[in-house]
Amino acid sequence: xxxxxxxxxxxxxxxxxxxxxxxxxxxxxxxxxxxxxxxxxxxxxxxxxxxxxxxxxxxxxxxxxxxxxxxxxxxxxxxxxxxxxxxxxxxxxxxxxxxxxxxxxxxxxxxxxxxxxxxxxxxxxxxxxxxxxxxxxxxxxxxxxxxxxxxxxxxxxxxxxxxxxxxxxxxxxxxxxxxxxxxxxxxxxxxxxxxxxxxxxxxxxxxxxxxxxxxxxxxxxxxxxxxxxxxxxxxxxxxxxxxxxxxxxxxxxxxxxxxxxxxxxxxxxxxxxxxxxxxxxxxxxxxxxxxxxxxxxxxxxxxxxxxxxxxxxxxxxxxxxxxxxxxxxxxxxxxxxxxxxxxxxxxxxxxxxxxxxxxxxxxxxxxxxxxxxxxxxxxxxxxxxxxxxxxxxxx
Amino acid sequence: xxxxxxxxxxxxxxxxxxxxxxxxxxxxxxxxxxxxxxxxxxxxxxxxxxxxxxxxxxxxxxxxxxxxxxxxxxxxxxxxxxxxxxxxxx
Numbered sequence: 001x002x003x004x005x006x007x008x009x010x011x012x013x014x015x016x017x018x019x020x021x022x023x024x025x026x027x028x029x030x031x032x033x034x035x036x037x038x039x040x041x042x043x044x045x046x047x048x049x050x051x052x053x054x055x056x057x058x059x060x061x062x063x064x065x066x067x068x069x070x071x072x073x074x075x076x077x078x079x080x081x082x083x084x085x086x087x088x089x090x091x092x093x094x095x096x097x098x099x100x101x102x103x104x105x106x107x108x109x110x111x112x113x114x115x116x117x118x119x120x121x122x123x124x125x126x127x128x129x130x131x132x133x134x135x136x137x138x139x140x141x142x143x144x145x146x147x148x149x150x151x152x153x154x155x156x157x158x159x160x161x162x163x164x165x166x167x168x169x170x171x172x173x174x175x176x177x178x179x180x181x182x183x184x185x186x187x188x189x190x191x192x193x194x195x196x197x198x199x200x201x202x203x204x205x206x207x208x209x210x211x212x213x214x215x216x217x218x219x220x221x222x223x224x225x226x227x228x229x230x231x232x233x234x235x236x237x238x239x240x241x242x243x244x245x246x247x248x249x250x251x252x253x254x255x256x257x258x259x260x261x262x263x264x265x266x267x268x269x270x271x272x273x274x275x276x277x278x279x280x281x282x283x284x285x286x287x288x289x290x291x292x293x294x295x296x297x298x299x300x301x302x303x304x305x306x307x308x309x310x311x312x313x314x315x316x317x318x319x320x321x322x323x324x325x326x327x328x329x330x331x332x333x334x335x336x337x338x339x340x341x342x343x344x345x346x347x348x349x350x351x352x353x354x355x356x357x358x359x360x361x362x363x364x365x366x367x368x369x370x371x372x373x374x375x376x377x378x379x380x381x382x383x384x385x386x387x388x389x390x391x392x393x394x395x
Numbered sequence: 396x397x398x399x400x401x402x403x404x405x406x407x408x409x410x411x412x413x414x415x416x417x418x419x420x421x422x423x424x425x426x427x428x429x430x431x432x433x434x435x436x437x438x439x440x441x442x443x444x445x446x447x448x449x450x451x452x453x454x455x456x457x458x459x460x461x462x463x464x465x466x467x468x469x470x471x472x473x474x475x476x477x478x479x480x481x482x483x484x485x
Binding site: 021022023024025026074075079080082083084133 | 405441442444445446447455457459465483
């Protein structure tokens with residue numbers, strides 16, 4: 001495994017950069033991409049020009065407006081970003097078939113055996129800039145961990161190579177938060193133990209880390225030494241695209257939007273539970289509506305990030321529902337489409353359970369209850385509305 | 396109060412427009428468009444992208460006509476109709 005050469009390619013301020021490319025007036029200006037509604041949403045991305053003002057992703061737009069009153073606030077445009085993401089992917093695939101799509105704007109490329117990976121990376125940056133106008137930051141390392149950390153060392157438009165023999169020297173002074181998978185809570189726990197940098201972490205014996213952090217202690221031990229043998233999850237290794245869903249046919253016509261919303265939540269809850277149980281994520285949602293006296297119609301959309309979260313499924317399905325002007329329904333169905341495995345994400349995004357967001361932990365707790373007592377044991381309050389409509393399920 | 400500048404920068408339009416287009420190297424390119432009785436030309440294409448509404452492709456173009464405005468045009472393959480989606484004011 002020591003002769004691996006992995007590139008981590010990260011598109012710089014991706015959403016904001018796409019907005020600047022598609023609107024030349026925004027070039028060089030502080031651009032803030034916002035979720036909708038614009039007045040009450042959160043910041044999705046900030047351009048590098050906006051970041052010195054303290055604007056960052058996840059911040060309420062109102063707060064960002066106070067920090068940056070002269071900024072250019074633009075609404076998020078997911079289809080546009082997916083288009084550019086796909087273009088990037090096609091460029092990566094010209095270089096190597098060994099591509100792992102880590103997220104919408106990040107990939108790992110396996111260039112093991114390539115004579116001059118630095119030269120390849122320079123050429124890749126040039127090609128991306130020429131064909132898309134985007135800049136990327138690239139990290140080159142002997143594994144995914146070091147490549148990802150390296151890409152973060154020089155941004156934007158950077159290129160950093162860390163040779164195996166340099167790994168400890170480069171990692172040593174870095175704060176442990178730079179390690180993918182170590183979130184603020186674990187970092188705080190480590191800090192309380194006097195461990196701030198990778199060097200500090202490397203001083204701690206394996207037995208002690210195991211004692212403190214259980215099985216995750218071993219991951220920490222090896223991460224401190226720059227050791228990572230996580231394999232690439234190539235595009236063709238993903239499970240074949242499939243869909244899974246449920247339909248409900250009503251005994252009597254359903255006429256209110258509120259009742260439809262409740263049914264959507266009910267089906268979404270069931271789907272989300274099934275996906276999580278089966279370690280699946282839906283990359284898109286398809287809604288099927290059967291109007292009274294008409295043929296069934298379907299609408300579908302891709303999601304920015306694959307999910308098993310019933311709230312995302314329900315919200316997306318309801319958005320699709322609102323696009324139609326339905327008055328009387330005899331049935332409704334929701335399908336998760338473009339299904340992928342969630343195993344990779346669980347392993348890579350959350351090394352430590354305490355870093356899993358509270359909502360996700362809540363979801364896990366609810367799933368345990370459902371597994372023990374049945375699916376009906378916990379339901380959203382909104383679902384109580386749908387009990388007014390008796391129906392039969394399918395799927 | 397909030398959103399005042401947003402409205403100034405991006406103006407949502409969503410109106411059908413007439414477009415004269417050409418195919419260059421197999422690619423669709425708008426050349427002239429007419430909106431509210433005014434003709435806009437020449438058009439400089441800043442960027443283009445596409446998405447799907449169901450099975451139908453929509454092709455978007457951000458085009459410049461002068462130094463102060465950028466127009467986002469959309470060609471919908473469902474009905475072969477052009478639409479002026481929004482205007483970005485400088």
